[in-house]
């Protein structure tokens with residue numbers, strides 16, 4: 529008899545069930561809400577989701593064997609999914625905040641050898657165990673904010689060995705922490721100091737040495753590139769992503785974050801990338817291309833806020849039929865946060881997404897952005913038993929109480945890992 533967890537009598541059960549594939553347009557507003565609903569999880573997999581009455585019937589005599597989680601007065605959603613993080617790193621860059629408040633631009637800090645290169649220095653110096661220790665604390669905080677799966681990129685090593693070290697740390701965390709970690713290789717995050725005068729030589733290193741090594745050790749599912757003016761141009765980005773595709777990596781792209789209409793969105797769509805990320809400055813043609821290719825637009829309103837930039841045009845993307853997902857972009861330079869609940873609020877307040885849309889964008893659509901849409905992101909029979917119980921009367925309160933963490937209980941693969949807003953040991 530398997531381990532049964534019975535999540536009982538939620539005031540609102542947000543199933544997010546529905547047609548296959550990421551949700552678009554009006555589909556982003558269909559949440560599949562069951563008033564007074566219950567979920568039964570057996571051996572980590574959802575075996576029932578529906579009304580309380582039917583749950584009682586389903587369990588019948590086996591209720592006595594179940595661990596009952598009282599969800600009365602709670603809103604129950606799928607575990608939140610963060611599809612874009614740089615969460616594996618050492619050090620911090622709080623000094624840059626004051627620099628930027630004095631008017632120094634993010635990209636100029638990088639050009640001066642700070643920014644990503646600052647974190648690269650501290651990440652290269654850190655042993656793998658130290659990387660795991662520091663990053664594990666961030667994963668604990670993600671869990672306390674209702675996040676049960678994250679994507680995690682490399683890109684602070686910028687040498688073959690240090691990129692492999694970062695990805696091994698991601699693998700170790702995936703094994704030792706309740707949160708599932710989906711790894712992305714991002715050696716093309718910045719050109720390191722030692723290649724400052726030979727950026728093409730660094731692209732050669734990424735293509736000829738880093739990608740084959742990461743593929744050989746099976747350390748990443750995705751390849752991502754910072755396609756940006758002053759970082760990697762579209763020709764370099766294309767070369768790296770085409771090489772990655774040839775080695776079996778699925779593709780992502782940091783696109784149109786800083787320079788207007790740099791062509792990242794168009795490139796992501798042309799290469800059939802699973803997702804394009806940031807898109808603050810995407811062109812109208814780029815948005816249309818994303819809609820046509822079905823590439824998920826991963827929007828990062830926290831980053832726009834932290835960089836004091838206007839956010840991505842989420843409304844026109846949704847209206848164009850682009851599947852939209854949300855993320856913290858957790859990283860020490862442009863978005864030092866793990867709070868997906870705050871990102872939901874920021875998406876409403878700065879990009880005019882609705883409460884229903886931001887929930888879809890942080891669950892099922894975020895799951896599809898990392899290739900996990902058939903496994904997580906909704907409360908449906910056969911999916912992984914990842915749930916969050918929020919202290920809220922209804923789902924609209926999640927983005928409404930901005931800056932507050934309403935997470936009460938988190939269940940990961942059927943096991944309670946956060947209770948009363950506190951991590952459960954073991």
Ligand SMILES: O=C(O)CC1=NCN=C1
Nearest residue numbers: 614644754859860861862
């Ligand atoms: O600054 C960082 O560490 C992360 C980042 N990569 C591209 N934009 C922000």
Ligand SMILES: [Zn+2]
Nearest residue numbers: 612614782857
């Ligand atoms: Zn990023």
